Structure formats: structure tokens, C-alpha cells
Amino acid sequence: MFVNEKAMVEKLVLDLQERFGTHYIVRELRGGNNIADIVYSTEINRSNIVFDEYFNAYYYFSDIYNNKKVNLEDVSISDEQIGKKFYHFLRELEDMGYVKINGNYITSVKKIDAVTKNFIAVEAKICDWKSGLEQAVRYKQYANEVYVALSSEHVSKVDRQQFKDLNIGLMSVSSGKLKISIKAKKQAVEKLDIQYYIADRFLKQLQLLEII
Numbered sequence: 001m002f003v004n005e006k007a008m009v010e011k012l013v014l015d016l017q018e019r020f021g022t023h024y025i026v027r028e029l030r031g032g033n034n035i036a037d038i039v040y041s042t043e044i045n046r047s048n049i050v051f052d053e054y055f056n057a058y059y060y061f062s063d064i065y066n067n068k069k070v071n072l073e074d075v076s077i078s079d080e081q082i083g084k085k086f087y088h089f090l091r092e093l094e095d096m097g098y099v100k101i102n103g104n105y106i107t108s109v110k111k112i113d114a115v116t117k118n119f120i121a122v123e124a125k126i127c128d129w130k131s132g133l134e135q136a137v138r139y140k141q142y143a144n145e146v147y148v149a150l151s152s153e154h155v156s157k158v159d160r161q162q163f164k165d166l167n168i169g170l171m172s173v174s175s176g177k178l179k180i181s182i183k184a185k186k187q188a189v190e191k192l193d194i195q196y197y198i199a200d201r202f203l204k205q206l207q208l209l210e211i212i
Helices: 005-020 054-064 080-095 129-141 152-157 160-166 192-208
Strands: 025-031 034-040 069-071 099-102 105-108 120-125 145-151 169-173 179-182
Touching: 005 025, 005 034, 005 120, 005 145, 005 169, 025 129, 025 192, 034 129, 054 080, 054 192, 080 099, 120 129, 129 145, 129 160, 145 152, 152 169, 160 169, 160 179
Parallel strands: 120 145, 145 169
Antiparallel strands: 025 034, 034 120, 069 105, 099 105, 169 179
């Protein structure tokens, strides 16, 4: 049906726009060593980029996020340059109203807003569902829902139980309307530092595309 995956991805983007009424869609979003074919959301709750560097997200969620007051001396950063950059980052958070700095003490005023609470990643394959499933599992470290999208004529060949066991959804793409063959259940991610950092990369791409 589709001459290549690129053509299928383009059709899928149009399908997602129509079905969910969203333009918050990014193609080929890199997360570590993995690149999701499509990442999308139906809502954006924050328009300013906070985590431009991963180490800022790591130390913020490790030491600041769940604590009302923190002594900077208790934040263990061995690299002096990264330590200086993180302190500069905390000053930026203070300007945004998230923390208050008094000497060595950091007091949380409010938690940083999530870019979205509905972050969805899709791995697109014409027919190779096994490879798609293997790649899609990796996106669960930052996405609340994950799907494999296949050309519709190959959907019947998948092992549906494997998808359900892994809580990976299945999309069927054709010349007609998009079908959700298996619905993924929305889940909270384990590591917020990774999700917030990738979500800010997503937000940055939306800004470059002038969608927001």
C-alpha cells in the first residue's frame, strides 16, 4: 500500500491531526540513542523551555524536586563546571518563580510544570512488527503511551498478546481512516528527569516549526 515508511509516516501524521485535532506533532524526535518516528500530544501546558541540558534535569529531580528545602552542599556534583552550570540553572529557576535561593539553601516554591501530561510516541513500520515492538519499548522511558504503527495489510500478522503484555498499542494505517487496533493504557513514567528533558526537546522542535 505504501511505497516506503516515509510515505506511511506522512499519512499517519495527517491521520493523527484529523483524529485528535492536534498539530503538536514532531517527526524523528531523538531520545538518547533512540529516534521515535512520531511524538505527539493533544495539549501543551508550558511554553518556555526549562531543561535545555540533561544534567540540569537529573540533579533537579534527584535533589530538588521532592524536597522543600535543600542545602547546595548536599547536592553531590563532582564536575566543577557542571556544578557552576547547575547553580546558574537554579538562578534561572528562581527568576521563573520555581525556587528561592538564600545563601546555600534552595527552597522550592512550586514544582516545574510538565510540558504535557499526554506524551505519546509512535514507531512506524511497514510490516516488521517485531522490530517495531523492540524499538517502541525504549520510548516508554519518557512517553505515557507508546504505539507501533503498521500498514493495514500487515496488522493481522502480529502477536497481539505480546503487545498487550508490554502495554504497547497498535495503529493500523491505510488510505482510509486511522484504526487503533490495540489501545495503549496511559502510564506514568518512572524517571521524570528523562521525560521532562525529552519533552523540552519536543517543545523546542514545535517552536522551530512555529507551531507554538
